[in-house]
Amino acid sequence: MNSKIVDALKSRFGDQTVEATEFRDELTVVVPTEKIVEVCRFLRDDPALKFDLLADLCGLDMYTPVKRFAVVYNLYSLSHKHRIRLKIFTEEEDPKVPTVTGIWGTANWHERETYDMFGIVFEGHPDLRRVYMPDEFEHHPLRKDFPLMGIPGSLPLPKK
Amino acid sequence: MGLEHALGDSFVTTKLDLAINWCRKNSLWPMPMGISCCAIEMMAFAGPRFDAARFGSEVFRFSPRQSDVMIVAGTTTYKMAKVVRKIYDQMPDPKWVIAMGACTSSGGMYRTYSVVQGIDQFLPVDVYVAGCPPRPDNLLNALITLQQKVQRGESRGSFPAYVGDKKLNEAQGLPIISG
Numbered sequence: 091m092n093s094k095i096v097d098a099l100k101s102r103f104g105d106q107t108v109e110a111t112e113f114r115d116e117l118t119v120v121v122p123t124e125k126i127v128e129v130c131r132f133l134r135d136d137p138a139l140k141f142d143l144l145a146d147l148c149g150l151d152m153y154t155p156v157k158r159f160a161v162v163y164n165l166y167s168l169s170h171k172h173r174i175r176l177k178i179f180t181e182e183e184d185p186k187v188p189t190v191t192g193i194w195g196t197a198n199w200h201e202r203e204t205y206d207m208f209g210i211v212f213e214g215h216p217d218l219r220r221v222y223m224p225d226e227f228e229h230h231p232l233r234k235d236f237p238l239m240g241i242p243g244s245l246p247l248p249k250k
Numbered sequence: 251m252g253l254e255h256a257l258g259d260s261f262v263t264t265k266l267d268l269a270i271n272w273c274r275k276n277s278l279w280p281m282p283m284g285i286s287c288c289a290i291e292m293m294a295f296a297g298p299r300f301d302a303a304r305f306g307s308e309v310f311r312f313s314p315r316q317s318d319v320m321i322v323a324g325t326t327t328y329k330m331a332k333v334v335r336k337i338y339d340q341m342p343d344p345k346w347v348i349a350m351g352a353c354t355s356s357g358g359m360y361r362t363y364s365v366v367q368g369i370d371q372f373l374p375v376d377v378y379v380a381g382c383p384p385r386p387d388n389l390l391n392a393l394i395t396l397q398q399k400v401q402r403g404e405s406r407g408s409f410p411a412y413v414g415d416k417k418l419n420e421a422q423g424l425p426i427i428s429g
Contacts (some may be wrong), residue, residue, distance in 0.1 A: 223364070224329050231363055240363030245328040247372045248335035 091172050092117040098139060102132055116175065123178045123187055126163075130193045133165060133174065141165040141174060144190070147200035149208035153234040158182040159210055163190070180210060189215040207232035267403060274318070274344065275400035276306035278393065281317035281341060283334060285324030288351040288383040292323045295386035305393055314340040319396065321389070322373070325353040326366045335372055344405050348392050349375045352382045374406035 096110045109120040133141040143166040150160040157179040165174045189212040190197045201212040206220040209230035311317040314337045352358030355378045357367035379392045
């Protein structure tokens with residue numbers, strides 16, 4: 091099944107844009123950041139693929155000088171029962187990726203969480219606010235350079 | 251001797267402070283601040299098996315305006331701390347706080363950026379309860395310990411001028427309201 095998905099993607103977007111790897115029958119496809127919306131729409135709408143469920147969307151911090159952040163999309167097809175993992179990269183300076191809220195509504199809060207934890211900005215997101223941390227908080231806790239115990243004074247407590 | 255002798259066996263004389271404190275200690279109504287899993291044990295503490303009503307903690311008041319002791323039961327994050335403090339501020343004096351469980355007392359296993367490492371950083375805590383979560387018996391023990399404090403007129407939170415002995419409070423450096 092995985093090879094069929096890769097073939098469909100390659101015939102639609104070309105060999106260069108789709109970079110597929112397989113590990114223990116799990117298919118991972120790296121696509122160019124600017125193409126992600128197009129790829130997602132194709133995966134959802136193609137009747138042979140029909141990835142109608144965005145099971146998860148999350149961020150990654152590789153802490154590398156280039157391509158520091160990644161966004162990972164785990165898709166599932168309820169009718170065909172197959173899965174795919176999409177990956178896009180973005181830079182440390184001004185990390186911006188396109189939103190997929192127009193394709194799966196589920197992406198809304200997932201992207202907000204990713205923004206909250208990694209500071210990755212999802213362009214075109216209807217309501218990009220923090221989910222977990224207070225609105226006035228200035229840092230992004232799941233970044234590798236954020237200390238485990240936090241930054242003293244960054245989260246004010248009420249007076250005793 | 252004295253007044254009791256004059257009035258006969260049906261009267262007991264005492265100091266007003268002691269009488270008021272005795273009333274207070276036997277009607278400590280809790281404000282349940284159930285933030286996470288400790289709250290389940292707190293519910294058992296209130297339920298028929300452990301029955302906090304035996305000790306005068308008759309009803310859980312879900313309004314801070316009608317409660318005397320706040321039981322903070324659960325992991326308190328920085329975001330939640332403001333809410334806990336706001337509810338505490340709405341409770342009328344005199345008031346007390348029980349920090350239930352490891353997370354509430356010290357951050358517990360959540361040694362991380364988002365969790366307050368002990369609610370005594372922003373609340374005056376009277377009794378700490380160990381355990382993760384503490385058994386309801388342990389919370390009952392905390393309630394009884396608190397009752398002993400109340401009877402002695404001690405409170406770390408409210409202004410103790412009318413709760414306890416003035417000299418004792420001055421010695422401990424607690425605030426005094428005059429008049």
